[in-house]
Structures are given as structure tokens and as C-alpha cells.
Amino acid sequence: MTAFGRFGEDGASTMAISQDAGISQSYLFRLFPRKRALFLAAVERAFDETEAALRGGASGSSTLDELRQRYAELLSGTGRDLLYLQLHVYARSLEDPECQEIGRRGFLRLSRAVAELTQAPAGQVLNLFAHATLWSVLAVLGLPLPPGRET
Template structure:
């Protein structure tokens, strides 16, 4: 997921992926018949990891603030966010990638709806907030920590007439 997140499906190195997994490149291709199959498996796993992170150690019910915190922790790590951005942009021209992303997104919707027991409009707001976080993190906006809402942090930055866009962060 890290390699595909950093370099995309075309630029990722299967040699680096095999080395990172501690296996030979030959064995990698015994497990996955092609680089594309490996990429699609990484996309599927990214959605599974997102769903697992949202579930956390929660019992049956979770609150939106809890889920937001879990999601912020997940995307601020960088690798998953990068892969998500490649997936969503690639889905525009790739029906197979689009289908995997659509199924994954639907599972996340169902997870959030099931954990919160919230009406559809609130689940939609939560997912829209998550997509906004994706964009803010990708653009280098610092997300607040603790109880401060991301909106107030962004509002403060946007209202400062002297503010410059945040400097881009070096790749981890």
C-alpha cells in the first residue's frame, strides 16, 4: 500500500514491494499474476483497513467524534491517504478500480451507519467531512489536535489576510 500510495499504480516498483514484504519478486508474482492484480488487492486492503480502523475497539455503538478521530489518525499517517487519492483519481477512467472503490466505499458507509445508528443524512455529512479532511491533509493544511474542530482551524487560517498557503510537507 505504501509503494502504490507514493508512486501510483504505474510508478510503483514491484521490486520495492517484494523487498518490503521480505520476499522475492518471483514469489510476489506467484502470489499475484500481475502488477495490476497486486494494485487492486492493495486497494481492497486499504478499504478493509479503513473499515477496521473505524470499527476500532468499539462495541456496537460509536459516536461521530470518535469516528472522526480514528479517521484523522488514519489519513494523517500519509500512506493510506496517498493510496486513496490514486484510487479515486484512477477510478475516473478505470471501471475495475471504480468497482472496487465503490464496493469499499459502500462498506465504509454501512460500517459508519451501523456503528452510529444515525440517519443517512448524518452518515453522508460524516463521509463528506472525511473527504474534506483528505483534501486538507493532501494540501498540507495542519489539522488541529484534541477537541478543536478542523473547521475552526481552517477558518482561522482562511480569515488571516496575511496567511500564505501552508508549505508542502516533505514526503515521509
């Protein structure tokens, strides 16, 4: 996911992907005969791991502030590649129906998880995602996140 998050589907080399995974390139192609299949699987996993991070291992409820903090932690740590990969799939969605479908399903799943965890009204859930997306763009551009990360 690191290579795809940083370079996108077209820019990520299968050599870098196999090295990141700690496997040979030939084994990588046994698992995923086409780079496209690997990219789509990585996107699905990125959404899975993002949801798990937002849930924070909690079985109960969370506040919007807790979820904001978890998202900010993703951006400041190794989770940033998960979020960058999601940005790639959103951008590809303009011309790629397969990416659009995966992006749509993933986004809806994340928004439902936030709504379930927080019991917040739809407008507040949407507001959280609006700010989280802005934070991802700021991070990609190398700009600082807003102080306090208020939404």
C-alpha cells in the same frame, strides 16, 4: 500498500513493493503474476483496514465524534497510506471501470459501517465522509487539518 498509496498503480515500483513486504520480487510475482492484480488486492485490503480502524475493535456503537477522531488518527499515522490509496482508486475510477467498482464497493461498505456504528441519519454519515475526504486532500497537499476537526 505504502508504495501504491504514495505513488499510485503506475508509479509504484515492484522492487519497492517487495521490499516493503519483506519478500523477493520473484516471490511477489509468484503471488501476483501481474502488478495490476497486486494493486487491486492492495485497494481491497486498504478498505478492509480502514473499516477495521473505524470500528476501532468495538463491537458496539460509536459516536460520529469517535469516528472523526479515528479517521484523523489514520491520517496522522501509518494509516495515511490506506487513505491515499483510496484517493488513487477514486481518481482512476474516471477511466477505469474495475477501479470504479472496487472504489464503489469500498466506499459503500465504509459508509454502511459508519451508519451501523453510529445509527446516525444518512445526511450526517455523508457529512462525515465529505469532511474526511477533505481532510485526506489537505493531508496529501501538506496542509494542516482544521483545528478541532469539527464537521
